Amino acid sequence: MHNITNVGVLSLAKVMGLYGAVMGVVIALPYVGIGVLFSAMSGMSGEAGGAAFGVIGSLMAIILIPLGAGVGGFISGLIQGLVLNFVLAKTGGLELSLEKNS
DSSP: OEEEOOOOHHHHHHHHHHHHHHHHHHHHHHHHHHHHHHHHHHHHTTOHHHHHHHHHHHHHHHHHHHHHHHHHHHHHHHHHHHHHHHHHHHHTOEEEOOOOOO
16 A cells, blocks of 8 residues: 655646646637637628627637636645645545556
8 A cells, every 4th residue: 555645736736727728728619619600690790890809709718718727727726735735644645556567
């Protein structure tokens, strides 16, 4: 048996931040698709401002949603790492059983 008694707080925060950014891209893609669709529909109706709004909104979504999710994931990872280290110290660690592949 092996025990995990401590985790790297910054390491966990970086992983969670990257995970949040990747998930932000996945979440933003439908918004971009809808924005492009509405942009095309407003362009066909003759409204010039609507098309530009859809394109700008889509670009903002593909940039801001992953950025916000990444920053949120990083901050969340910092907090989780600190709490996890506290809990691991109080409980004596987390037992893991590891097998070596041949």
